[in-house]
Amino acid sequence: MSHWLPRTYLALVYLLLYVPIAVLVVFSFNDSRTGYEWGGLSLRWYEALFDNRAMVRAMWNSLWLALSAATVSTLIGALTALALHRYRFRGKQILNGMLFVVMMSPEIVLAISLLALFLLVGMQLGYVSLLLAHVTFCLPFVVITVMARLSGFDERLPEAARDLGASDFVMTRTVLIPVIMPALLAGWLLGFTLSLDDVVVSTFVSGPTYEILPLRIYSMVRVGLKPEVNALGTLLLVFSLVMLILSQWILLRSRR
Amino acid sequence: MNQTLLSLRSLSKQFDGKSILDSLDLDIYDGEFLTLLGPSGCGKTTLLRLMAGFEHPDAGSITLAGQDLTHTAPEHRPLNTVFQNYALFPHMTVFDNVAYGLKMEKRPKEEIRQRVEEALAMVQLEDFAGRKPHQLSGGQQQRVAIARAVVKRPKVLLLDEPLSALDYKLRRTMQVELKRLQRELGITFVFVTHDQEEALSMSDRVVVLKDGLIQQLGTPREVYERPANLFTARFVGETNFFPGHVDRANGDETITVDVFGLKRTFRKPDFPVSEGQPLHVLLRPEDIRVLAPDDADGVPGKVVERNYKGSTLDSVIHLADGTEVLASEFFDEDDPAFDYRLGEPVRVSWVDGWEWLLPQEGEPEQEAATDA
Secondary structure, eight states, X not given: OTTHHHHHHHHHHHHHHHHHHHHHHHHTTBOOSSTTSOOOBOOHHHHHHHHOHHHHHHHHHHHHHHHHHHHHHHHHHHHHHHHHHHOOOTTHXXXXXXXXXXXXXXXXXXXXXXXXXXXXXXXXXXXXXXXXXXXXXXXXXXXXXHHHHHHTSOTHHHHHHHHTTOOHHHHIIIIIHHHHHHHHHHHHXXXXXXXXXXXXXXXXXXXXXXXXXXXXXXXHHHTOOOHHHHHHHHHHHHHHHHHHHHHHHHHXXXXX | OOOEEEEEEEEEEEETTEEEEEEEEEEEETTOEEEEEOOTTSSHHHHHHHHHTSSOOSEEEEEETTEEOTTOOGGGSSEEEEOTTOOOOTTSOHHHHXXXXXXXXXXXXXXXXXXXHHHHHHTTXXXXXXXXXXXXXXXXXXXXXXXXXXXXXXXXXXXXXXXTTSOHHHHHHHHHHHHHHHHHHOOEEXXXXXXXXXXXXXXXXXXXXXXXXXXXXXXXXXXXXXXXXHHHHXXXXXXXXXXXXXXXXXXXXXXXXXXXXXXXXXXXXXXXXXXXXXXXXXXXXXXXXXXXXXOSSSEEXXXXXXXXXXXEEEEEEEETTSXXXXXXXXXXXXXGGGXXXXXXXXXXXXXXXXXXXXXXXXXXXXXXXXXX
């Protein structure tokens, strides 16, 4: 009797979370034009999706943006984490805290301030403005992921490498980077997914020349929910799941 | 014949305004096994890190066979280090770990393979070349660390408490193995430890350090039998300190000292003595003789603790004035008097000539004797 209530409550919560997603996946294979009746199994919405040239271009744009944003933020983030970890300098705590401010502040605030900045310097809104914005919000996540790995890093390893004849540069290449590689990959994946599904910041800083997927979807659903969107949602869901599993697998493997 | 290889001159080092080493001089001989011994914080690890080049001295110089190394980067010093927690590269196999230093020297592949195999054979790990460090036991990791450091044939091998993470039995085995390696390779070893037993059993010479100052430099025997001061006497082994005072000086050879009312004649110490001067009479537990209560010799006391140690019988005896005496006697099964009961009255004496005299030191002794 006493188990009945909490279990029902939990089931309800999970149903609310997962039923819409399940419905979306199921209806993406629905051969009916309307979203509330079952017309048999079909892949027609997937075909329609890939026939839509604007949609495919937005998809490629998004992928390219996510790739470049993740790569740039991993490069900068890794160097930042190394500096914060390795050196003691004035203002280190402030710099560290500022990363958290970017992470915690509402996205809309970041979006508005970035837009204001781009307008102020007269930058054309498009790929570059999107890239800068995405790197900005991905950066703290990369830094924190890499710093976590570095905190467990044996300080004697660089010394051992130097002792055996490696210069600082060679030591970094042969010891430091290989050891923190899992964190770099995890940080990159995190940045990639964050960039791929960002709507708020992108809405503000994108221009007509460079349309990206989340914004394309948003404008599609404004004029009515087309079944194509279900197909697209399913593809994104599968893609995110694969990325999630991949990043967890990398982290687990490195933690032997 | 003892040729100086590594010469340290007035080395000083401070961290955050705190002096760790204070104008330290030390000559390390070619081919010797030198141990830096001291409690934690005495500066022994800092001294080793200065030699390796991980730290830079605030003042002073380091020369190796006439070549000034004071400001040379660690990668350009012909010295290699075995780290306390081994610091093996976790992402490389045992082979690649050992090969790392040779790859840095850009040696031909074939030579690298051969030398790595030799080094692994030397530490009996030939069959583990393909393993990763985390697949090895602590003792095996330790041996990889040693192989990795000696494969470069350094002039000096620096070892920073390399055995402290191993259990007692393995530590003893590794001590023997390190000694063997040192003999076979003929490399100078500088070994850091806080374990005085380890220092005594392995070294040619021991440097006793405290607060960044050398307390004594000598062979293990000198350090143990003729400690230079109270700190060394306390730190190295267990010691009974008996209060005495000079009763009379008998010419240049001997003095008579009053200990617990006994008038004993001792060799004259190196430091100047005058009549009535208080001094410490040091006796190691194994120098003490426990006699029957009706014996004419010795001071009366009573047994308060007995520890059977297998080859020896260790007792704690309280004298009438409360002084605690540690005695360690070898078994003599034929001696019926050997087996005392707790609380039994006995008399304590020692063999004349085995004592060691030290003058009173100015400062009050606040540190407790270090346990063995």
